[in-house]
Amino acid sequence: MNLQAAKIPTTIITGFLGAGKTTLVRHILENAGGRRLAVIVNEFGSRGVDGEILQNCGLENCPETDIVELANGCLCCTVADDFVPTIEALMDRPNPPEYILIETSGLALPKPLIKAFGWPSIRSRLTVDGVIAVVDGPAVAAGRFADDPEDVARQRAADSSLDHDNPLAEVYEDQIRAADLVVLNKTDLMDAETLKRVTGMIQDSLPRAVKLVTATDGKLDLDVLLGLAVAAEDDLAARPSHHDAEDGEHEHDDFESFVVRVPELNAPEGLLTRLAAAVAAHDVLRVKGFLAVRAKPLRLEIQGVGSRFRQNFTRAWALDEVRDGHLVVIGRSGMDRAGIEAMIAG
Numbered sequence: 001m002n003l004q005a006a007k008i009p010t011t012i013i014t015g016f017l018g019a020g021k022t023t024l025v026r027h028i029l030e031n032a033g034g035r036r037l038a039v040i041v042n043e044f045g046s047r048g049v050d051g052e053i054l055q056n057c058g059l060e061n062c063p064e065t066d067i068v069e070l071a072n073g074c075l076c077c078t079v080a081d082d083f084v085p086t087i088e089a090l091m092d093r094p095n096p097p098e099y100i101l102i103e104t105s106g107l108a109l110p111k112p113l114i115k116a117f118g119w120p121s122i123r124s125r126l127t128v129d130g131v132i133a134v135v136d137g138p139a140v141a142a143g144r145f146a147d148d149p150e151d152v153a154r155q156r157a158a159d160s161s162l163d164h165d166n167p168l169a170e171v172y173e174d175q176i177r178a179a180d181l182v183v184l185n186k187t188d189l190m191d192a193e194t195l196k197r198v199t200g201m202i203q204d205s206l207p208r209a210v211k212l213v214t215a216t217d218g219k220l221d222l223d224v225l226l227g228l229a230v231a232a233e234d235d236l237a238a239r240p241s242h243h244d245a246e247d248g249e250h251e252h253d254d255f256e257s258f259v260v261r262v263p264e265l266n267a268p269e270g271l272l273t274r275l276a277a278a279v280a281a282h283d284v285l286r287v288k289g290f291l292a293v294r295a296k297p298l299r300l301e302i303q304g305v306g307s308r309f310r311q312n313f314t315r316a317w318a319l320d321e322v323r324d325g326h327l328v329v330i331g332r333s334g335m336d337r338a339g340i341e342a343m344i345a346g
């Protein structure tokens, strides 16, 4: 028997906070065409939102049991404790999946996760079909991941091993350097000139020739996304990381998150205006969660990436559910939590 062929292909989906990973996973589930998929979602923050969004997607191909949430952690650093047992449990099911998707947190480094596929219990049964990095084009265009050259020079004078002055840049670069396919997402928010410029910026950061495709809302043919058959676990050297010297170890103190409880609202507009002002004043990176609006049977899903917000009434509140909203706020460490909470409360 060809053991390689028997291995279950697994696609790792990485990309910075809010790039469009969950949107892409949802698109894959919607178009899975009867494939038996399992999804593992890892999130930064103590309260998972992405898992809930996927669990409630109401699609035939994503029954709840096939979505496994690994919240509150950095998948790359909890491989032994969380990831390996989760995969083993999935494989030991009477009806194991035919294909696995792993959505990492927007702050996770993918390389230690790829390495975990070298663990004997996983290596014999799974292979990394490919690593997909989703990139938020407008965020790259806005210089979100760029260093301030003067700051880098100043910091390097004190510490010659330093790469960046901007922790966002390090995470972003580690993610695209690990990729076998880059999805340059949010093309609807870029004109042709910006798209060309961003494509060049991404290509300059890639360590090798990697295919780059453009997308809006992650809408791509599944033949482009799945079945790359790269076996990335055998090809670690091609994926240089800023954390290679530390063997993947990295600090978690560059970013933090907290949850804001929001009691039921008469109308959402006032809160959304305050939220946008708080994000702008405090340089919040990401806001996501659900709100309850009086007389509305559906929950209002809120998605904020930098200053850009989307809202959408999604699933109904369950009868036994407290109609309280909650928002997960993610930003750089040291952000003014009290100030942000006060602005949101109004």
Ligand SMILES: Nc1nc2c(ncn2[C@@H]2O[C@H](COP(=O)(O)OP(=O)(O)OP(=O)(O)O)[C@@H](O)[C@H]2O)c(=O)[nH]1
Residues within 6 Å of the ligand: 015, 016, 017, 018, 019, 020, 021, 022, 023, 024, 050, 105, 106, 107, 185, 186, 187, 188, 189, 215, 216, 217, 218, 286, 288, 303, 304, 305, 309, 310
């Ligand atoms: N305009 C536009 N918005 C998009 C696109 N893709 C995703 N979004 C929106 O961007 C926001 C974040 O998308 P997600 O799919 O949740 O991003 P994510 O990478 O999973 O976010 P984290 O898990 O928090 O890192 C949502 O409001 C999406 O609807 C796109 O192509 N264009």
